[in-house]
Amino acid sequence: MAKNTSPLTSIELFTGAGGLALATHMAGFKHAGLFEWNADACDTLRANAEAKAVPGLHGWKGRVSQGDVSHVAFREFEGVDLVAGGPPCQPFSLGGKHGGMEDRRDMIPQFIRAVRETKPRAFIMENVRGLARKSFATYLEYSKLQLTYPEIIRKSAESWECHLRRLQQHHTSSPRQDGLAYNVLFSEVRNAADYGVPQCRERIFIVGFRSDVNANWAFPAPTHSQERLLHDQWVTGAYWERAGIKRPKIPSNMLRKVEQLSKGNASAQLPWKTIREAVSDLPSPFADRNHRGDVFNHRFQPGAKPYVGHTGSPFDAPSKTLKAGGHGVPGGENMIAFPDGSYRYLTVREAARVQTFPDSWHFKGAWGEAMRQLGNAVPVDLVRVVADSVARTLGQSRTKACTPHTTSTSSKRSRSS
Template sequence: MKSLELFTGAGGLALGTHLSGFEHVALVEWNKDACDTLRRNSREGALPGVDRWNVVQADIHALDFNQFGPVDLVAGGVPCQPFSLGGKHKGMNDERDMFPDFVRAVRDLRPKAFIIENVKGLLRQTFRNYFSYIFLQLSYPDLHRKKGESWEGHLRRLEDVRTQGRYADLQYNVIFQLLNAANYGIPQTRERVFIVGFRSDVGHPWHFPKPTHSFEALMREQWVTGSYWERHGVRRPKVPPAHAAPFLGRTEELFDATKPWRTIRDAIQDLPEPRADAEPSDVFNHRLNPGARAYPGHTGSNYDLPSKTLKAGVHGVPGGENMIAFADGTLRYLTVREAARIQTFPDRWRFAGSWGEAMRQLGNAVPMDLAAVVARSVSRKLKERPR
């Protein structure tokens, strides 16, 4: 099945869809360092099949999508700055709002399905009307905005079509859900909105995959059975942390049957200790960036929990979420490779640019394994015979 990747960044979503059986006709991205990352990994064949990737560095506003058709899937992590809790909260008034261009791609290419990833902030009360507008545009992409028409006026026309219940042109069945990456085995508590749509003729029902991992199961392994500490060959702490209190004394059979959340330790313990003066020859992007310090609101992530949400930060400078806080009170910045592990990129995937630029790419990325969970489910649905 053919796919087009938009707003590709460092390739997290693109890798997830690639591993799910989609063949990319093109990967569109405008940032030079991100394109360098994609091209380098394609040139070096970092994963089977990526050597055929066609990386297109372009301003999406000026792009003719018809040159890439036909495709079965359009996917993209639409730039999240307009809706991010850490941004300026301009939303639909932000010139970086790229949702109209994603809708245009769906309108021009008429794929069987699409996948969008975005920040939790998109669901904020402030943007509720605009989220409804995005949702209805994706449902009826042919009903495009007229010249000089306000987005509120366009929304009213879309609402009229939806409530009438009769529409003969291109239509998609669209659903969305807020997913926590940690609930799917990613060592990071990263909450993201996924919007998935199927062309109305695809015909089969679809739902988001069920979570497979839980915080409760991690507490069982750490503070009831102790198997977490045994697995890592470290001594169990004598004093449980406050977050374990609700689970102390609970018998093992009272816990759910899910797998435990993966922690930072789970993700990176086998890597060598990073140094500032050298990078291991066999571990790419694993040089220590010194100078980490804690202050209020900038405290780092507990080594024995999933990482906090990695963030791109302002001008590529990450915040406390990009630091590890160890049990002995010390802390340090994650290396690029460690952050890549937390975002579930393969170790062969190299990131171009300085430490700050590479961390910016990672902070903006979709965890590869989470993208694959959603994309595999979509792929299976598209392979079914329509009713």
């Protein structure tokens, strides 16, 4: 059988400023549609498409759809290889109101609907670590089972608890997979810093492959570690040598840890990446403009100061998790704490570096709105690891496939019984 060389295709829900969409694009997926409701985020996507901020974006501009995804008919995209997205996380965020399954902002059902209507070969769903908390364990199982059997839909007036029981019964008693079904894999909480992102940002991923796809997939292993960073900083001093600065005195609260590290072998993994390493080659923030030369979104934002619960991110460690804030106003996580005791807010460009967006990617909107887009984004480099592995799996499956996927006549109807 000849190898299928046509590009992998995808649609992207809850695209935001484009972190996940960029990662899947770089992994080789051609986007047939990008869906986002926020006007500034849509402006960011269109502007970067028009400017060809990264190769191959010429088709994005006309594919950005602004609006509520609940009004989108996804059936026109049936046959894409991938559905990807990070449904709004406020219902499950540790910093939110924890409404979960009763929260009207829960968009996971819309992601499930997109899978049901498009029947992709695979999907990638990203979300906050709060979804993995014990209090949401039942809802997480419910979401995974709906993604496993997306055509077994919730009946009119049926509670989600009753729907869950029906899905569980089907999962444990059905001798065969009748109709559209997926093999769903769930990642434990993953820290972006463990994959080379200069930010401690914990996320979970739910990845699925259609049952006819010959997939032997597992979440990629971490490549970086905190232990190696601390070893390079306080045992060998290699970190400070790389930075070209004098090695500081070991902090008193690190003495015992350093003693332990010095007795063992250094981790074979790479060291965590720090804010210093991510931003040190940038010029000082601009006082009177957003852009200069090929440096974009780098205006100085005044007013940074520490207080209880607002202590900033140490310069020689990965950033704390960037937050969007209830009104687009950054919290202490969006502020750098320098070794000399001074503080300032990250510029938009520095925050983009922390989220591993390319420097060519421009962010539209005022500073607070741009920071909101970044606080809501997923690190490009973290998702790139996932997207690359999914793309490889789908590519390998293509070469092994003998017949295309078909859905039986009886299963083309959404099954409600």
